[in-house]
Amino acid sequence: MSGSQTKNAALTTALAFHYQVLIGLEKCFSLEEGQSVWFEKDGDVSLISPGSLASTQTEVKDYAAPLTDHHENLWKTIKNWLAPEFNHTQYDVLVLHTTQAFGATTRLKEWNSQSAGQRLQVLKDIFFSRPEDERNAEKPSDVIKLQKAVMEADEALLRSILHKVTLITEAESAEEIGRRIIKMLKGIPNNNLHKYFEGLIGFVYAQANQQSWSIKHQEFSAKCEELTALLCKKEFTFPVFSGYEASEPEVELHQDRPFVQKIAEIEHHQMIPDAVGNWLELQNSLIEELDESALYKDKTIAYQNQLVKKYKLAYSSAQLEASDVIKSSKLIYNKTIGEQPLNMGNDIPPLEYKNGLIHDAMDDEERDIKWKVEP
Numbered sequence: 001m002s003g004s005q006t007k008n009a010a011l012t013t014a015l016a017f018h019y020q021v022l023i024g025l026e027k028c029f030s031l032e033e034g035q036s037v038w039f040e041k042d043g044d045v046s047l048i049s050p051g052s053l054a055s056t057q058t059e060v061k062d063y064a065a066p067l068t069d070h071h072e073n074l075w076k077t078i079k080n081w082l083a084p085e086f087n088h089t090q091y092d093v094l095v096l097h098t099t100q101a102f103g104a105t106t107r108l109k110e111w112n113s114q115s116a117g118q119r120l121q122v123l124k125d126i127f128f129s130r131p132e133d134e135r136n137a138e139k140p141s142d143v144i145k146l147q148k149a150v151m152e153a154d155e156a157l158l159r160s161i162l163h164k165v166t167l168i169t170e171a172e173s174a175e176e177i178g179r180r181i182i183k184m185l186k187g188i189p190n191n192n193l194h195k196y197f198e199g200l201i202g203f204v205y206a207q208a209n210q211q212s213w214s215i216k217h218q219e220f221s222a223k224c225e226e227l228t229a230l231l232c233k234k235e236f237t238f239p240v241f242s243g244y245e246a247s248e249p250e251v252e253l254h255q256d257r258p259f260v261q262k263i264a265e266i267e268h269h270q271m272i273p274d275a276v277g278n279w280l281e282l283q284n285s286l287i288e289e290l291d292e293s294a295l296y297k298d299k300t301i302a303y304q305n306q307l308v309k310k311y312k313l314a315y316s317s318a319q320l321e322a323s324d325v326i327k328s329s330k331l332i333y334n335k336t337i338g339e340q341p342l343n344m345g346n347d348i349p350p351l352e353y354k355n356g357l358i359h360d361a362m363d364d365e366e367r368d369i370k371w372k373v374e375p
Contacts, residue, residue: 015174019062020044022177023097024215025204027058029184031217039213042086048214054092057081061098067169068103069126074167075146078123081161082153094164101170108167116163120155123162127151192231199227239285239296241350246276254279259362266329266371271337275359282356303344304357308367311336311358318373328373 024037024045031037035053038046047056059077067073077096081088088094102109107122114122127135127147134144150158172180181200182193203223207215246254254260254276263272286297314332322328341354361367 016062019174019177020060021201021204022174022181023058023060025200026177026181028200028204028215028220029181031215031220033217036214036216037220039208041212041214042091043080046091048090055090056093056095057088057091058095058097061096061100062174063098063100065100066103067098067100067106067108067167069106069108069129070143070147071100071103072143072146073098073100074108075143075150078161078165079146079149081165082150082157088161088164091164093166094161095166095168097168097171099171099173111165111167116159119162119165120159123150187228187232189231189233196227196231199223199231238347238349238353239288241281241285241352241356243274243352244277244281246273246280250280251276257363258365259359262362262370262372263333266333267326268330268333268371271333275337275355278352278356279359279363280356281352282360285353299344300357303342303349304361306342307354307357308361308369310342311361311369315369315373319375322373322375325373325375329371332373333371 020039024039027037027045027047031047032049032053034050036048038048041048043057044060045058047054047058049055059080061073063073065071074096080086081094107126111119111122127150130144130147134140135148137144140148178197182197185193185196188196200223203220204215207213207219251260251273255264259279260272260276263269263275286300314336318328318332336358337355339354341349341351362369362371
């Protein structure tokens with residue numbers, strides 16, 4: 001195989017087509033009852049409406065070059081709208097949607113505020129600004145062919161078309177449109193927004209078949225409801241816990257904390273570096289700026305309460321069985337710290353998270369819990 005890059009022409013075509021799909025997808029969010037978005041029906045994107053609602057035909061262009069007087073995008077689009085097979089009467093608005101900015105000297109800048117007659121005059125001025133020998137050349141350029149086709153069209157039909165034409169220039173890039181669509185998604189946690197967006201993109205492509213490609217209001221609403229039900233719940237993920245062992249300076253720094261004193265009280269000194277490390281990891285995780293920080297803190301408080309309740313029951317049992325205070329205390333410490341964490345919903349927390357919470361509870365004097373088993 002030669003190279004690792006996609007052929008430029010194919011990639012450019014694919015990206016331009018995807019841009020068109022994004023334009024159509026964005027229109028789906030404004031659909032009302034009975035409306036539908038069509039691709040490749042009478043052009044790139046069509047918004048079809050029943051009754052008194054407006055229908056719109058949009059030609060989509062993703063170009064870097066400026067939109068000048070003689071750029072083919074304008075002339076080719078108008079020529080296509082003049083074609084006999086295009087029934088302009090079913091559309092209230094005809095849109096040329098392009099990423100292009102107006103050229104510095106173009107006569108098109110006031111287009112959207114002009115009447116059909118003024119627009120026609122602009123096209124005439126542009127066309128007849130060309131030298132006569134260019135306009136009447138035996139082999140004219142492709143752009144001149146387009147211009148002649150437009151200018152030689154039935155004037156009444158041309159005026160009817162021009163009356164409906166709106167130019168949208170300097171339109172957002174595909175990335176910007178994607179970000180704007182994502183902002184439309186309400187009630188979806190941040191970590192699920194891209195899944196929702198990708199689900200909508202896949203849905204739009206899946207509606208194409210050999211006969212037509214359309215998205216009806218009811219179908220789009222149903223898909224949105226499905227994705228919302230699936231993705232409205234936050235997928236909770238824990239910060240990374242590495243099983244950090246505190247250094248001698250860190251142990252010394254925290255040696256007067258209640259949770260450290262309670263371990264020293266049962267003469268389990270070799271466990272203190274791990275305990276301080278777990279406690280430090282927990283504290284650090286609680287101050288990290290996570291997407292789900294608020295949820296993490298709420299879940300942590302509830303989980304710690306569960307652990308304390310479970311520990312109090314184990315401590316009560318240890319009191320009943322105690323014969324040697326230090327031995328019994330070390331046994332309950334080892335058992336508690338070595339136990340696998342309780343599930344948190346569908347998740348099993350890291351062992352270090354669980355142990356950090358136990359040490360944190362021991363550090364809270366109001367909880368009145370300790371390792372030393374006193375009968």
